[in-house]
Amino acid sequence: MEKTELEVKGLRLTRGSNWTLNVPSFELRKGECLVLFGPNGAGKSTFLRVVALLEEADGGEIYYQGRLIKDNNRTELGRRAVYLLQKPIFFKGTVRENLLLGLKFRRFEPSEQLKRLETILGLFQLEPYLDRSPFELSGGEKQRVHLARAFIIQPDFLFLDEPFNGLDVDLKDVLLEDFSRIRKSIGTTTILVTHNRDEAAFLADRIMVMIDGEIVQAGPVEEVFSRPATPEVSRLIGHETLVEGITVGEEQGLLKILAHGQTILAYGSAQAGQRVILTFRPEEVILTREKPTTSVRNWFYGPVEEIKSFDRLTLVSVNCGFNLKAIISRASLEELNLQPGEQVWAGIKASALTVAAP
C-alpha cells in the first residue's frame, strides 16, 4: 500500500482566462482507491484525463511507476492505464467484442483473451449478454459491461469518471458493492471521480477534495469527513447540521437560543432577539437510547430517519424538529442497535456549537 505508483509534479493547465488546474504534487499508492471529490466544474475530470494521458497539461510531470511520461512512451505507458468515460460508449459489435477490445489493442494471444474473458464474465455476471449488442442492454447492464472491459485488461491504473452516475438507487447499490469487491480482490490502483459523498465514503481508501482546480484537502475518509479542513470542504461534505434560531438571553455565561421550540445553549455573543445560525459537525453528536446525566448541555429527542453505513462510519439522521446528522462508528451503531423509526437521544456540548449571524 505504501509504494508510489503514480506521481504528479507541478501540474498546471489553464482554460480560458479564469480557470486553472493547479496540482503541485500528487501521489497514488499501489492498490489504493483514491476518490477525487468535489463540486461540478472543479476540474476533477480534467485532472483525471490529464493523469490518464488523454489530455496534455500546460506544464508539469507525470510518472507512471517511476517513469516520466514523454511523447515517445505515451502510448506504451498509457496502456498500463484504463480510463472509463462517464457515459458507457460502446463500439459496433457484440458485448464479447467490446469486452475484448482492450486486449486486442494490446495484442494479447487469443488463448489469453479467452481465459480473461471467462474470469471477467464470472465476476460481472455477463454470460447471458455475451452475443448481444451492448446497445440493447439496460442501463445497469451497460454499466457492468463498461466496467468489465476495464477490469479485463487488468490495468495497473484504473481511472473512472463518475461511473455510477445516472443509475437508479437499487442498481447503484448493487453495482457499487460488486465494483468495490472486485476492485479489492484484484487490487487495482484506482482513481475515481465523484461528487456523490456516499459513493466517496463507501469506496475511498483516501479522499482528495478538489475545489476550483486545486486540492484543498486529502486524507483518509474518516479524517476528511470528520475534520473538514475548510468551510468549503465542510459544506461540500454536507454533513454539518444547521439550525436557525433566535437569541433569547443568557444563562451561566452561555447564550440561550430558541430553535424549533427547544432551548439550546452555546458559547457566543449576540443581542437578545437576534436571529442566529447554529452549526455543529456530525462527529460531535452523541447518540444514546436513555437520556444520560452528563455535562452535555443540549439534548434532542426524535426518531431516526435514516442510517447510512459507509465502510467504517455510519451517518445517522435524526428528526428532532430539524434534521440532525450524527456520524458514529460502526461499533457504536452495533452497540446501540438502532433502526430507522426508533426514538433516540442526541446530545451536543455547548462548546461544539458555532454561532453565526445568518
Next chain:
Amino acid sequence: MSLAEILQITWLSLTVSGLAVLLAFLTGLPSAIWLYLRDFRGKRFIISLINTGMGLPPVVIGLFIALLFWRNGPLGFLQLIYTPAAMVIAQFIIAFPVVAGLSFVAFEQVETELLLQARALGASRLQMIKILINESRLGQLAALIAAFGGVISEVGAVMMVGGNLKGYTRVLTTSIVQETRMGNFSAAIYLSLVLLALSFTVNWLLTSIQHRGETKWKRPNWK
C-alpha cells in the same frame, strides 16, 4: 451492334468508372481521415471546396481535363487525350470530392467521445483510425455508392476527354448518345438497359457489403 462490341463497351464502362472510384477511395478516404483528425486554419474552407466539388458538372471537369491534355496543353506531352486513361482521370476528379466529402460527413456522425474511449482503452493511432472507419462503415459505403453512381452515368466528361472512339474509348453512356443521334432507338434502349443492369449489380453488391452483419433493420414499427 455485335454482342462482342456491347461486351467490350460494357467492360470499358465498368473498368474506367471502377478504377476512377477505386482511386478516389484510396485518396479520398485518407484525405477525409486527415481532415477529421487535424485542426488547422482554413479547414472549413477546404471542406467547402470539397462540398462544391461534389456538385461540379462533369462537362466542366471534362473541359478542364481536355484543355490540360490537349496536344498543345500543359500536359499535352503525355499524349493522354482521347485515351481511357484520360477518362479515368476525369472521372476520378468527379468522384474524389464525393468520396472525401461524404466520408468526412460519415466520420462526423461518429460520436466524438468514441475515439477518446478507444484511446483510453489503449488504442494506438492506427487502431483509432481502424475504429473510426469501422464505426462509419455505412457512410463510407454510401460514399462509394454515390461516387460510382455519379461516374458510371455521366457522359459529358468521358465524351470530351475520351472522344467516343469506337472500340477504344466508347463507353455505355457515350454509345447511347451516339445511337440516339443516329436514330437507332432500339440499340439505345438496349444499351440503356445494360447500363441500368450494370449500375444495379454494382450497387447491390456494395449495399450487401454495407449491411453485412446487420441482423435486422432498426426502425420503428409503422403498423
